[in-house]
Amino acid sequence: MSGIDRILDKALRGERMTLEDTITLFESNEVEKMGDAANVIMNRMHPDPIKTFVIGRNVNYTNVCDVYCRFCAFYRRPGSEEGYVLPDEVIFQKIKETQDVGGTEILMQGGTNPNLPFSYYTDLLRAIKERFPDITMHSFSPAEIQKMKVISGLSLEEVIRQIHEAGLDSLPGGGAEILDDRTRRKISRLKGSWTDWMDVMKTAHKIGMNTTATMVIGLGESMEERALHLMRVRDAQDECIANKYDSEGFLAFIPWTFQPDNTNLKLERQTPEEYLKTVAISRIVLDNIKHIQSSWVTMGPEIGKKSLYYGCDDFGSTMIEENVVSAAGATYKVNIESILQLIRETGHTPAQRNTRYDILRVFDEASSVERDFIMQN
Ligand code: SF4
Numbered sequence: 001m002s003g004i005d006r007i008l009d010k011a012l013r014g015e016r017m018t019l020e021d022t023i024t025l026f027e028s029n030e031v032e033k034m035g036d037a038a039n040v041i042m043n044r045m046h047p048d049p050i051k052t053f054v055i056g057r058n059v060n061y062t063n064v065c066d067v068y069c070r071f072c073a074f075y076r077r078p079g080s081e082e083g084y085v086l087p088d089e090v091i092f093q094k095i096k097e098t099q100d101v102g103g104t105e106i107l108m109q110g111g112t113n114p115n116l117p118f119s120y121y122t123d124l125l126r127a128i129k130e131r132f133p134d135i136t137m138h139s140f141s142p143a144e145i146q147k148m149k150v151i152s153g154l155s156l157e158e159v160i161r162q163i164h165e166a167g168l169d170s171l172p173g174g175g176a177e178i179l180d181d182r183t184r185r186k187i188s189r190l191k192g193s194w195t196d197w198m199d200v201m202k203t204a205h206k207i208g209m210n211t212t213a214t215m216v217i218g219l220g221e222s223m224e225e226r227a228l229h230l231m232r233v234r235d236a237q238d239e240c241i242a243n244k245y246d247s248e249g250f251l252a253f254i255p256w257t258f259q260p261d262n263t264n265l266k267l268e269r270q271t272p273e274e275y276l277k278t279v280a281i282s283r284i285v286l287d288n289i290k291h292i293q294s295s296w297v298t299m300g301p302e303i304g305k306k307s308l309y310y311g312c313d314d315f316g317s318t319m320i321e322e323n324v325v326s327a328a329g330a331t332y333k334v335n336i337e338s339i340l341q342l343i344r345e346t347g348h349t350p351a352q353r354n355t356r357y358d359i360l361r362v363f364d365e366a367s368s369v370e371r372d373f374i375m376q377n
């Protein structure tokens with residue numbers, strides 16, 4: 001039995017992967033074998049033949065940022081003529097449009113704008129919840145939360161408590177890039193250490209919020225750093241479970257690849273195989289995280305479909321708007337109807353979920369519900 005076969009056999013027996021096992025998997029090119037094992041594990045965790053998606057919208061409320069990540073084509077420096085903060089009315093309109101197409105989730109994400117006081121966020125969230133009590137605010141990445149901490153002078157826990165009380169439901173895991181400081185220092189020196197990112201997530205779990213976690217490969221990281229990233233996310237999830245917090249911790253893990261176009265970093269684009277391998281390893285290693293999300297926005301619909309056989313149980317969000325990714329050249333746009341079709345083409349049944357992964361609607365083949373839904377929208 002080869003080293004990879006032994007490791008995959010161990011994973012299929014339900015044994016936990018060590019750091020060394022994970023590094024060996026990342027160093028291997030046996031992508032299909034890893035995909036097969038991940039698919040078996042995924043099917044054990046999610047035996048129903050459905051693949052979920054959420055109807056949501058990204059709202060990039062400001063592009064002003066003082067973190068200057070080298071890979072980011074979206075931000076504008078404070079004082080730039082091209083900098084913006086969306087008027088509240090525009091944000092409300094975007095949320096209304098999202099609800100009008102059956103959407104449930106708003107992912108507000110922006111730069112770390114030093115000109116916005118903490119009250120901007122709490123007031124805006126209250127105003128949103130007043131107008132749209134049913135919308136789930138899955139918004140603000142750890143870098144933005146850390147900025148709120150600096151601006152408000154409050155403790156991290158107090159910031160998260162106050163913003164949660166104002167209407168923030170859960171935290172998306174953006175800005176994790178690679179959770180190791182060697183790579184972080186090279187690509188986003190001012191964004192803080194990996195522990196800064198993790199502190200936000202752990203604090204959110206502690207006060208009862210759910211979060212997600214991401215990983216971006218192709219930033220010049222080593223295979224060991226990729227493996228460490230997974231270990232650190234898994235450890236934090238263990239901590240959440242061991243402490244019996246009133247939170248499910250990381251509800252999902254979302255790996256994706258760095259998009260080098262239009263950025264200052266001269267790095268090679270990751271291959272689809274490398275992406276699929278990372279998806280498979282994530283499913284195999286993260287035994288305490290329920291969902292692995294496909295990232296078709298960056299990889300395109302065809303690889304997105306394949307990922308559903310490499311460990312992903314979820315097709316992510318409809319992503320009505322995603323300026324951060326699209327500014328860097330990911331131009332795939334797939335609407336709700338296409339998502340239904342793409343999931344069907346993989347032999348699965350599509351189902352709309354909410355941010356907590358509760359199933360809202362199963363789209364059985366040719367169901368009248370679906371026809372009505374498509375006609376209306
Ligand atoms: S990735 Fe986010 S934090 Fe980094 S420069 Fe862009 S907007 Fe700012």
